Every structure is written in C-alpha cells, then in structure tokens.
Amino acid sequence: MDIRMAGVTKIFHPDIVALEDVYLNVKRGEFVYFVGHTGSGKTTLLRMLNRELSPSSGQIIVGKYNLRKMRLGQLPFYRRQVGVVFQDFKLLPHLNAAENVAFVLEAIGMPGRQVAERVKAILTRLDLWKRRFLYPEQMSGGEQQRLAIARAVVNMPSLLIADEPTGNLDMETAESIMDILFSINASGTTVLMATHNQYVVDAFRARVVRLSRGRIVSDEPRGEVELYGDL
Template structure:
C-alpha cells in the first residue's frame, strides 16, 4: 500500500501548526523510519493516514484512496487493511491476549474456526502463544508490545503503522520486536515506524524521514538517526 502526502498542513485550533506543507511519497512495500523530537508532528502524520486527523489543507492518498472523500463505511473497510501499533499499546484489559487479537477478525466477520487458526498462528509468530490466556495487565511490557503487534498484523494488512513500538523496552526486547517488524515488511507490508531509538535506526538501515516542527527536514535512503532539527 503506497502513501502520498501532497502539501498537507494541519493546524489545531486556535493556531498550533502540527504539520506544515508536507510532501511525502512512500512506495508499496517500503520501510520508513519517522524520526524527530517529541512534539515534532510524527504522531499527527500517522494519525492523518488512519484518518483520525483530517488535514486543514492538502491531500492524502493511501492505497489509491483519497482520504478526504472517504465515507464512514468505506473508512471502516479501509482501516481493515491497516495495522496500527499504538504508542500506549491500547490493549483491551478485560480481554485475554487471544481475545485481544481475535476481536480484530471478529470485526471483519470471519468464521470462528478461521479466527482461531489465524490468531494461534500469529501468537506463535510473535512468541506469546503460551501466554494467550493471560490478560494484558498480567503480561510484561515486551509481551504487551508483541501482543499489540500481533493484533496489528493478524488481518494481514498492506500497511503497518507503528508509533514508538520499542519505547520503554530494553535493547534485547527492542531487537526482537524489530526483527518481527522487519519480517512483516519482508513479506510485502509497507511499514511506517516512528521511533526515538537511535540504535535500531542505525543498526537496521532503511529510509529515514525526519520531521521538525511539522515539516519534513530530511528524507534519506539508508539514513542514520542523528537529528538535524532543520539545520
């Protein structure tokens, strides 16, 4: 799934400029790191892709869908083809690990047998199959992150958006999560990952897009982490 931002500006009332004149093209199957200081606009940019945020100016096209024109029903269908790993996991505390993943497929109306098979498969893939009957608060931070990834990929999305997927994780666990995401990308899924983790960006080299005060200030193939901050 490709992404195209054409002159996108987002101003939150009354006058907070979150994004300013963004032009960005991400091709199908690409892996892109979004880097930048806290509050630079990375999350807003990602939320524009899922249409949680609507730009004040400009156009966004994702997988050929013009997001400004999409209606409520089509938006639901569109979101089924996107996997999102939230910064704060957003797991449902009163559902077990298995149910947290299964409910994405239930939303899509899949038969129970298929749901069971696919959830089992993906929980094994992310390495928390043995913890499937535990509730999110009973899981460690790394396990919760794996569960969030499992939920994001269980529907086989064409685009994976990960907002700080390794935040608050130790280097070893972050490495494992990164391997997982790279594996998903290798299978053809476009990945857009916002991160502050210098180690990961510099170790697993991919395209780096740096955002500073709502503007794209650097766009490098095989880039490094160092923040230029608009210099």
C-alpha cells in the same frame, strides 16, 4: 500500498500548526522511520494515515483511497487494510491475549474457525502462544508490545503503522520487536514507524524521514542519520 502526501497541513484549534506543507511518497513494501523531537509532528502524520485525523489542507492518497474525500462509510473498510501499533498499545484489559487479537477478526466478521487459526498462527509467530490466556496486566512490557503488533498484523494489512513500538523497552526486547517488524515488512507490508530510538535506526537500516516543527527536514533513503543532529 503506495502512499502520497501532497501539501498536507494540519492545524489544531485555534492555531497550533502540527504539520505544515508536507510532501511525501512511500512505495509499496517500503520501511520508513519517522524521527524527530517530541511535538515534531510524527504522531500527527501517522494518525492522519489511519484517518484518525483529517488534514486541514492538502491531499493524502493511500492505495486507491483519497483520505481527504473518503466517506465515513468507507472508513472501516480502509482501516481493515491498515494495522496500527499504538504508542500506548490500546490493549483491552478485560480480554486475554488471544481474545485481544481475535476480536479484530471478529469485528470484521471473519468465521470462528478461521479466527482461531489466524490467532494461533500469529501468536505462535510472535512467541506468545503459551501466554495466550494471560491478561495484558499480567504480561511484561515487551510481551504487551508483541501482542499489540500481533493484533495489528493478524488481519494481514497492506500498511502497518507503528508509533514508538520500542519506546520504554530494553535493548534486547527492542531488537526482537524490530526483527518482527522487518519480517512483516519482508512479506510485502509497507511499514511506517515513528521512533526516538537512535540505536534502532542505526541497527536496522531503512529510509529515515526527519520532521521538525511539523515539516519534513530530511529524507534519507538508507538513513545514516543522527536523529536530533542538526535540529
């Protein structure tokens, strides 16, 4: 899905400016890193693209959807085209790994047999099939992260949003997560990823958009950037 943000500003009550006058275009199938200090506006920007947050002003157009004008009734159908890997995973503790992935498909009314096939395919792809009966608390950080990715992509979204997917992971696990994200991107999914991880940005080259105090301060097509270099 193509993404177009024009003059987007987000002000939290009473007067905290989280994003200010952001212009951004992302083409379908691109991989984009969002980097910047904590509080620079990365997460706010990503949450607006999933329409958890609404802009105070400006336009956000994702594919055929104008997020500012979208009616509440359309929102579930838009979100089915967007996969999200949350910073805190948001895995459901009372469901096992397979159920955590399956419920996304059940929630959109997919038939049971198709759900089982899709769950098996994605868990196998992310090397979690043997761990499918484990509950999130029984899994390592890397496994939980992979499970969160599995849940985000099981519905084959056109857009994948990942907020710090390698945060708190060791280098080896972070690499495996990045391999997965790039393979998903290779299949045509637009991937937007917020990160603090300099190693990841250096090792897995892609477009880098740097934010500072709610503004885009640089946009490198194939980023050889230092994340906090000039800030």
